Amino acid sequence: MKFNPVTPEAVAAFTAIVGDANVILPTSADDMLRYTHDETEDLRYTPEVVLKPANASEISLIMQYCNKNLIPVTPRGAGTGLSGGALAVHQGVILSTERLNKIVTIDERNLQATVEPGVITQVFQEAVIAKGLYYPPDPSSRGSCFLGGNLSESSGGPRAVKYGVTKDYVLNMEVVLPTGEITWTGANVLKNATGYNLTQLMVGSEGTLGIITKIVFKLIPYPPQNIVMLVPFRNEEQACEAVSKLFMAGIVPSALEFMERDAIEWSGRYLGIEVNLPEDIQAHLLIELDGNDMDQLFKEAEQVYSVLEQFDIDEILVADTEKQKEDLWRLRRNVAHAVKANSVYKEEDTVVPRAELPRLLHGVKEIGARYNFKSVCYGHAGDGNLHVNIIKADMPDEDWQHKLPEGIKEIFRLVVQLGGTISGEHGIGLVQRPYINIALNEVQLRLMQGIKQLFDPNGILNPGKIFA
Amino acid sequence: MKFNPVTPEAVAAFTAIVGDANVILPTSADDMLRYTHDETEDLRYTPEVVLKPANASEISLIMQYCNKNLIPVTPRGAGTGLSGGALAVHQGVILSTERLNKIVTIDERNLQATVEPGVITQVFQEAVIAKGLYYPPDPSSRGSCFLGGNLSESSGGPRAVKYGVTKDYVLNMEVVLPTGEITWTGANVLKNATGYNLTQLMVGSEGTLGIITKIVFKLIPYPPQNIVMLVPFRNEEQACEAVSKLFMAGIVPSALEFMERDAIEWSGRYLGIEVNLPEDIQAHLLIELDGNDMDQLFKEAEQVYSVLEQFDIDEILVADTEKQKEDLWRLRRNVAHAVKANSVYKEEDTVVPRAELPRLLHGVKEIGARYNFKSVCYGHAGDGNLHVNIIKADMPDEDWQHKLPEGIKEIFRLVVQLGGTISGEHGIGLVQRPYINIALNEVQLRLMQGIKQLFDPNGILNPGKIFA
Structure with missing residues (x-):
């Protein structure tokens, strides 16, 4: 895919849509900095421009322009992702949803809430608890991550073992497609047998199929x-x-x-x-x-x-x-955070049927011994979801770059052999792309890439993610 | 779409795949009878041939043949559906999954079970209860319906209000695509952020995207x-x-x-x-x-x-x-059953946010008064899912055929206006097709039809369903 650069004309067009105050150029290095990375390892990519639209209509106009002019767009929530999904690897536009940050309604009669994607997860949780209601998904980064990002990565967290993950609480979403079209994905109901499940197709698609602009969640009574x-x-x-x-x-x-x-x-x-x-x-x-x-x-x-x-x-x-x-x-x-403060590291988000955890843990240590890496393991054991933190410490760069990936492949092959897969809640994004075909076969990849092509014929939305 | 008839050569090819005993032709009228209808109204369609394959490999060979020769295939579970999804409206092949009826494993260590699609729901429920485990979804037809059919229609039942619907219990599926390719849709895990959610795309797709040949369910402890x-x-x-x-x-x-x-x-x-x-x-x-x-x-x-x-x-x-x-x-x-025994009737599977139920019920009665029909209403109120049974009684055929659909449209428009949709758990199938664009907009329909085209380029799998 050949993309076009963000020209001064493009910047002028974007400025006309979102207003001066909501356009950041690389010349404002301080303002730009936080948009060059997420929480994935030590990766840095600088976009050509950051845009902060206010609503779905502005996002639609941006997408129409970028789709026509083949400018890549990387949607971004709070930048707390762990697979590099929000990194502008093809430069172009970073589209930040930070201004779509309203809790639109908390509907106590129906135990539903409508929110914008830029609401911080914990802010939302506390708002519903104040009404005696509960939104259980709580990724570790809940104090800073956005609900839109949680949906994009199908985030989990510790309460998933009893209450399910983010995907189990979304009833309906408003999305802007790469073409600029705005649509809802479903209806505000607990069960829906009306056509294919576009809602669940969008959840976990890592910002590659559309940009979420509104979410309808179901809530449950709060267990005090x-x-x-x-x-x-x-x-x-x-x-x-x-x-x-x-x-x-x-x-x-x-x-x-x-x-x-x-x-x-x-x-x-x-x-x-x-x-x-x-x-x-x-x-x-x-x-x-x-x-x-x-x-x-x-x-x-x-x-x-x-x-x-x-x-x-x-x-x-x-x-x-x-x-x-x-x-x-x-x-x-x-x-x-502690691991990160200690050393450069890579976090692998392995998941297996829960009774296979002892075999997975044993395998990780055995592979670590052979490839000479130390790992710190922890995670959501009730879900069979083990976060394997591989510590660089004094491993030579050469081994970190070229030998370690072979060890990671062995871990992922073991995971798949145990009935599991290579990401439970962090997504594939940028950094797990080289391993995707360990988890997915050719038929699955062909169908997924066909879906991508259907939603995003010009491939402008979050390019360079998921697929190798 | 122009299809080809099932020629004597095709019958010979099918017989070579599934064996003589598993081919039913219209000449065996008694054997054929049950495959000409499901539980939807009084509809009857006779296929050119019924095939009863034993496994995914045989289904793959049948699909390869039909895909090449443009012969329509209608997959069928127990035939308990209420939207006509299992009716051979374009004739061709009825592919019955009745011989794929094994509970492969009940894995007590992982609280998972692997089953074939032709297992009767209640048989499965009782098998897992015997081990202290629970599979909650229980459609009213659970004594006769198949798990594969439950998945195809995203079935619910009374326990959905606490435990969720069928879709919430499926972790992974083996499916045969219209092209004959065999693939799994996901992994045997409780959370999965590895590529798009093909599992949930297949659930509720009413047998139009692939034929389910194995299912991995999650189970929970049985509340006694x-x-x-x-x-x-x-x-x-x-x-x-x-x-x-x-x-x-x-x-x-x-x-x-x-x-x-x-x-x-x-x-x-x-x-x-x-x-x-x-x-x-x-x-x-x-x-x-x-x-x-x-x-x-x-x-x-x-x-x-x-x-x-x-x-x-x-x-x-x-x-x-x-x-x-x-x-x-x-x-x-x-x-x-009681309604059915009483009169010809139509069942509408409306669903709204649960607090809107009183308005829906009031609206149904008001519309009934204007269009001169009696309705018997019941359903899963906890889910906002109201089954509206419209009784023909002595309504003239002319009104039943031509006037009533206008009344149904009014009911469905009301449902959508209340934030709901036109089917909660029965599917669109054949009979709700005329109303699909009340619930789905052009963008949604284009995406769904694009997905259908991607999975089934020749349109041979369950044609004439869902889309108008």
């Missing part, structure tokens, strides 16, 4: 009570096994998170929270139960203890106070 | 306890209002079904169950609560009573015995 506990294991594979055993006992926790020893230690150090692990502790499970009734939760907690008794664990820490709960969650949510 | 109650209302719009109020009070029942007075009376008569409704009762809600703990359920039931006290209701019947629960459920499940 919870119990949070941290369970230390002397053996990390046993920690993984315990996950399956809890489900087989009929327990559905609202979170079930796995952290290797290093994950919790690094995070503690990063946050200045003292963790003081006994020397023989290799891993932890962070378990949360939620509901409406504390008596009921105490009963469930008893069941959890009786399952965990079968394993070689140290004393279970049950959070006594809201502060202690918060600290436990901060430890978990900041593992990625 | 429940409370079932029948609540009589003196005003049917109040019954609809109560639905929203229950959710707003934080209650998530495992079923919340609405039945007009006629629905329950007709069903009682049909089943020989005495119902004896007081004269002033206009409607009922059938409410089920489920969980692991009876004490907890009693608490929830108290909450339900205190919400219902605000309404003008008669005495609540709480089922005392399993037999009484079963009778209440039979009353609900047999409304459609």
Whole structure:
């Protein structure tokens, strides 16, 4: 695909659409900086222009212009992505949705909310909790990420194990297609058997099929009570096994998170929270139960203890106070930041059927030993979703560039062999493209590329993503 | 699209693939009969041949032959559909999945099951309950319908209100494309951000994009306890209002079904169950609560009573015995059969945001008064999914054919205006095609037809369905 540069005429046309204040050129280096990267490794790409439209109509005009003039457009939420999806790898336009940041309605009668894509996830969660309602998906970056980005990457987070991921809460979306056409994808209903599911086709398409401009979410009643506990294991594979055993006992926790020893230690150090692990502790499970009734939760907690008794664990820490709960969650949510602060790293977002976690973890360590890399593993064990953080530390650049990818391929081949796939919630974006054909066969890729072609005949929307 | 007839050479080729015993020709009128109709109205279409392949490989060979020779293929499950999706409207081949009827594995470690599409829904439910697991979707026809058909129509059923519909339980599918290619759509995982969601594109596509040959479902722990109650209302719009109020009070029942007075009376008569409704009762809600703990359920039931006290209701019947629960459920499940036994009818599968139900019900009656038709309404009120059964009774054929469709259009326009759509769980199939552009705009239809073209370039798979 041959694209055209953003000419002064193009900048003038864009300025006429969005106004002077909402156009950033590379000459404003300070303003431009944050649009040159997301949270993926240390990657940097500078676009030719950043545009900050106010609504779907302005986005439509931008897309019509770019589609006609073959200018690539990279949509961007908060830039918290971990697969490079918001990077302007072909330069052109970065289209930021930051000004589409309104919660349009919270409809308590229907337990639905209509929002714009630039609303921060946590802001939305808190707004609905204030009305006794619940929007469960909460990626670790929920304090800064946008709902539109969550949808684009089909984000999950710790509560997915009980409540499902972002895709399970979207009923309908307004999108601007690469051609500039504006359409809704579905209807504001809990069930829909009217034509093909365009809503779920758009979710997780990583900004390659259209730009989300409005979202209708379903909400559920807020479960006000919870119990949070941290369970230390002397053996990390046993920690993984315990996950399956809890489900087989009929327990559905609202979170079930796995952290290797290093994950919790690094995070503690990063946050200045003292963790003081006994020397023989290799891993932890962070378990949360939620509901409406504390008596009921105490009963469930008893069941959890009786399952965990079968394993070689140290004393279970049950959070006594809201502060202690918060600290436990901060430890978990900041593992990625701690790893990032420690070294250049790559994060692989592996996912397998949950009972296969011990085999995956064992395989990752074995591959690491052969390829000479250290990994810090943690993640949403209840979903079989293990984040494998590969630490560069003092690995020579040459090995990091050329040898490590072979090791990553081995991890991904193992994942697929276990019935899993190479991304659970981060997407393929830019950095996992070289591995896509480990997960997808030729038929799948042909269908997906055909869909891309159908939505975006000129290939201008987020080019260079997903497909190799 | 110009199709070719099924020649004697084609029959010979098919016989070589599936064997003599699995080919039915119109000359065997008795054997053929059941393949000429589904449960939609009184429609009849006779195919040129019925084929009963044993597996994906045989289906692939059939599709390769038909694709090359432009012979239309209509896939068929149990034939319980309510939109005519399994009718051979262009003749050609009926491809029955009845021999793909194995439960391949129930994986208790991963809470997953792999099944073939011809497994009867209730057979599967009972097989997993025997292992303490739960597959919640249960369309009213669950005693006879196939899981493959449930997926093709994105079926729901009464438990959808708490547990979601069929689409929410499928992780992965093996499908044969119209070209004969065999592929899986995803991976056996709870979350997947690896390329576009082909799984959800296939779900609800009504057998127009591919033929499902294997399904991987997720399962959940079985909640063994429940409370079932029948609540009589003196005003049917109040019954609809109560639905929203229950959710707003934080209650998530495992079923919340609405039945007009006629629905329950007709069903009682049909089943020989005495119902004896007081004269002033206009409607009922059938409410089920489920969980692991009876004490907890009693608490929830108290909450339900205190919400219902605000309404003008008669005495609540709480089922005392399993037999009484079963009778209440039979009353609900047999409304459609009772209506069918009573008169020729059309069933419209309307769905709206749940708080809009009173307006929808009021609108249906008002439109019925103007177009001179009687309707019996019932359905999954918790989902905003109202089945509107329009009774022919002594309406002249001329009006049934030509005047009634205008009334149906008015109902569907109202549904869309209320934020809903024209099918919640039955699909568009054959009979709702004339109304599709009330629900879908030109952009949506162009994208959907483009997807159809991509998957099925020769248009041989289930032609004449969904699109007008």
